[in-house]
Amino acid sequence: MKDKIELTFPKKASYLSVLRMTASVISSQLDYNIDEIEDIKVMVSEAGVLFINNVPHDEEPLRVCFELTDTGISISITDRNSGEMVVDEGDMGVMIIDSLSDTWQLNLSQKRIILTKKLEKQDNR
Amino acid sequence: MSFNEIKHYQLFKTYIEKDKPIDLRNEIFIEFNYLVDIIARKYLNKGIEYEDLYQVAAIGLIYAIERFDPDKGFEFSSFATPTILGEIKRHFRDKSWTLKIPRRIQELSKKIVLAKNHLQQTLQHTPTIYEIAVYLSVTEEAILEAMEASHLFNLKSLDVSQEVILEGGEYLLLDLLGEEDKKFQYFEDKNFVEWMMDRLNPLEREIINRRYIQNEQTQTQVATELNISQVAVSRIEKKVLEKMKLAYPK
Numbered sequence: 001m002k003d004k005i006e007l008t009f010p011k012k013a014s015y016l017s018v019l020r021m022t023a024s025v026i027s028s029q030l031d032y033n034i035d036e037i038e039d040i041k042v043m044v045s046e047a048g049v050l051f052i053n054n055v056p057h058d059e060e061p062l063r064v065c066f067e068l069t070d071t072g073i074s075i076s077i078t079d080r081n082s083g084e085m086v087v088d089e090g091d092m093g094v095m096i097i098d099s100l101s102d103t104w105q106l107n108l109s110q111k112r113i114i115l116t117k118k119l120e121k122q123d124n125r
Numbered sequence: 126m127s128f129n130e131i132k133h134y135q136l137f138k139t140y141i142e143k144d145k146p147i148d149l150r151n152e153i154f155i156e157f158n159y160l161v162d163i164i165a166r167k168y169l170n171k172g173i174e175y176e177d178l179y180q181v182a183a184i185g186l187i188y189a190i191e192r193f194d195p196d197k198g199f200e201f202s203s204f205a206t207p208t209i210l211g212e213i214k215r216h217f218r219d220k221s222w223t224l225k226i227p228r229r230i231q232e233l234s235k236k237i238v239l240a241k242n243h244l245q246q247t248l249q250h251t252p253t254i255y256e257i258a259v260y261l262s263v264t265e266e267a268i269l270e271a272m273e274a275s276h277l278f279n280l281k282s283l284d285v286s287q288e289v290i291l292e293g294g295e296y297l298l299l300d301l302l303g304e305e306d307k308k309f310q311y312f313e314d315k316n317f318v319e320w321m322m323d324r325l326n327p328l329e330r331e332i333i334n335r336r337y338i339q340n341e342q343t344q345t346q347v348a349t350e351l352n353i354s355q356v357a358v359s360r361i362e363k364k365v366l367e368k369m370k371l372a373y374p375k
Contacts, residue, residue: 041356042360046357092353095328096357098326099326100361
C-alpha cells in the first residue's frame, strides 16, 4: 500500500486544530493505537507551530503531505513563504517532535519538515 | 496364671457376659490406663502434643477393650499394645503432616528411614541414594523427592528461640532468616534512572525531573512553566516511561 494525501492549510494558529484532527483521521487508516495517534497529533501540531513561530511571512498556506504505507506514516510539512527560517538550538517544539516521532528531518533552506511514525506489529503490543 | 492374670480374665469374662456395660468398661480402662501413658510417651517430641497423643492412645485402649477375647489365651496387655500403637500411628499419618503430601511420598519417606538403618548395618557404611533406590526398587528421583518432602513433617515456628553458641545469647529463628537487601535494589534502580536520564533529550529530561525527581509537579504545572501544551507533556512522559520499562533489566 502506498497512499498519498496532499492538503494545504492556511498558516494560522487557529487552523492547527484542523491539521491535528486531519492527521488523526488519516493516521487512523492504519492500525495505530490511541497512544500513537495522540503522538502523531502532537508532533504534527508542533511542526505547524515551528513554521508559524520561525518563518515571518504567512501569505502562502502550509502544504502538508501524508504518505501511508504498510510500515507506517510519513508526514511532510512545507512552508512556501519567503523569508529565512531560524530555529534555536534546544527549541521546545523540536524536542517534542524528537521525543514523539521515530525519525524527523528539518530542512531549513527548503523550510520543510518530514516526520515518520512506524507502525508497530500488532502482536508486539 | 498369676493372680493378676486371673483377675483380668475374670474382669473380661464378666464384661462380655453382662453385654459390655459402660461402668465395667471404665473399670477395665482404669486398670490398664498405665499402658496408655507408657505408649503415648514413646511418641513425645515428634510434632504432636502429649495431651493429644494421650487422647488418641486412650481411644486405642477403648477399642482394644471392646475387641478383646479372653478365651484366645493371650494377656490383655499384649493384645492392647499393638492396637494402641496402631491408633497413634494412624493419627500421625492423618494429622501430623503440616503440609499434605501425597500418601505415596509419605509412605516412601518412612520406608527410606527404615531402609537407611537396615542398609547401614548390612553395607557397613551410610547408604547412597542409589543403594537405597535399588533396595526399595524405586527411582533415585523418587528417593530424593521423598527425602525433601520429609522435612515438611512439621514446620518450625519463627518465634522459636535458637541458641547461638558462637555469639552467645538467644535469637529467635525469625531473626536469623536472611532477607533481601533492599538497598541494593535501590542503588541499582538509582543507577538505572541516571543512566536512562543521560540518554533522554533535554526536554524529556526536564519533564521527568519535574514530574518525578525534583518536585513531583503536575503535568499542567510542567506544561505551564515550560510553555508547551499539557498533551505534549503527557505524551512525552508516557513515551519515556515506556522506554524505561523496555530498557529496565529484567
